[in-house]
Amino acid sequence: MNMTLLEELYEAIVDGDDDLAVELTRKGLDDGIQPITLIDDAMIPAMTEAGRRFETEEYFVPELLVAGRAIKAGLEILRPLLSAGDLHHAGRVVIGTVQGDLHDIGKNLVAVMFEGAGFDVIDMGTDVSPAEVVAAIEEHNPDLVALSALLTTTMLSMQAIIEAIDTAGLRDDVRVLVGGAPMNEERAKEFGADAYADNANAAVRTALELVAAA
Ligand code: B12
Structure with a gap:
């Protein structure tokens, strides 16, 4: 063949x-x-x-x-x-897979596509705690925080992370984009995220929109 x-x-x-x-x-x-x-x-x-x-x-x-x-x-x-x-600078994003979750194939794909669209990408890796995300925002001052979860159990870590960003007084400084198999628009809203995207292409499109609107 x-x-x-x-x-x-x-x-x-x-x-x-x-x-x-x-x-x-x-x-x-x-x-x-x-x-x-x-x-x-x-x-x-x-x-x-x-x-x-x-x-x-x-x-x-x-x-x-x-x-x-x-x-x-x-x-x-x-x-x-x-x-x-793309030599233009689309914005800076910190990305990671949330606490308890080790799935990183989708997250890596989204990170590579962000880079391709001209974002400056800081990859926090997997199993990222609320405190680590807050520290990364303080250190890198990103436009966007992108969170991935592949388990119905760990997606709750997203909510904890967004709450921690809020408690640290940083919620107005960043847009939060979430994704991963168990997520959807409704859950994203419920967890306090700004947006949800269901694949790597949509992630880039949505990220560009969020940064432009900010
Ligand atoms: C590969 C895989 C693994 C690998 C992970 C390897 C790695 N380095 O990532 C291994 C074998 C380690 C693994 C382990 C486990 N897994 Co697993 N795994 C999968 C599997 C088969 C594929 C996931 C994947 O990589 N897909 C390919 C990528 C490209 O797609 P994606 O991740 O969905 O990402 C896309 C979108 O979701 C989106 N996206 C992803 N992240 C983000 C982030 C943002 C910001 C945005 C905007 C978009 C976005 O864009 C991506 C590209 O288009 C899924 C089943 C499935 N078909 O999804 C189960 C699955 C996720 N695993 C599952 C389970 C249960 C487990 C284990 C608990 C199994 C066990 N009993 O040990 C452990 C948990 C380990 C842990 N603590 O995390 C379940 C989850 C069930 C649930 N609903 O909670 C699933 C659904 C399988 C099943 N049907 O049972 N797993």
Whole structure:
């Protein structure tokens, strides 16, 4: 069968072959494929498929982790290109996965897309406590705080973080954007966030709107 490069890259990530994912990402760029096309048409669908297989128990944690490692390896190749494209400064964002939560594939994707849109990104990592977020705002003075949660239990940490920002007297200084599988518009509002976005593209669009409106 004659597969296109995007299909091959998709397969490499689903199979968790990080060396091949890197090779195909480089080859795709050499062939003139846009970084965003590699992300939208191969990487995200591949991770979605790996997630689906996990849910249907075709995949277990090790397969999922190697798929995550493969997408990360490919994204690392694209990161400097996405950032180099836009020299304008869209604003500064601190981003992290909330306390108790170790899922970072979606958060990393959103962070890379922010960089691509010209944001200055400070990544706090995973399992971020309210105190760490408050400290990051004090240190970096961002326009935007972006929070990710993938568990119905940990999404409550979002609310705790937003309350801590408020208690520290910083709530009027930053816009708060939230996302992750268990989140939706309604919960975002209930937790006191300014906005919700359900994917990395929408995250960038919404972030730009929030910063422009501020
Ligand atoms: C990969 C994965 C893991 C990996 C994580 C590896 C890593 N480094 O991230 C591992 C194996 C470690 C893992 C562990 C666990 N997991 Co898990 N995991 C997943 C899985 C299959 C895929 C998540 C993923 O990466 N998706 C791909 C990315 C690209 O999508 P995404 O994260 O949704 O992000 C997109 C959007 O949500 C949005 N977004 C994300 N963040 C943000 C932030 C902002 C600001 C914005 C605007 C948007 C945004 O944009 C992203 C790109 O479009 C999901 C199931 C699923 N299909 O979602 C379960 C899932 C999230 N896990 C689940 C569970 C239960 C667990 C464990 C508790 C399992 C266990 N019993 O040990 C542990 C918890 C560990 C912990 N404390 O965090 C459940 C959660 C159930 C629930 N509703 O609470 C799920 C839904 C699976 C299931 N159906 O049971 N998991």
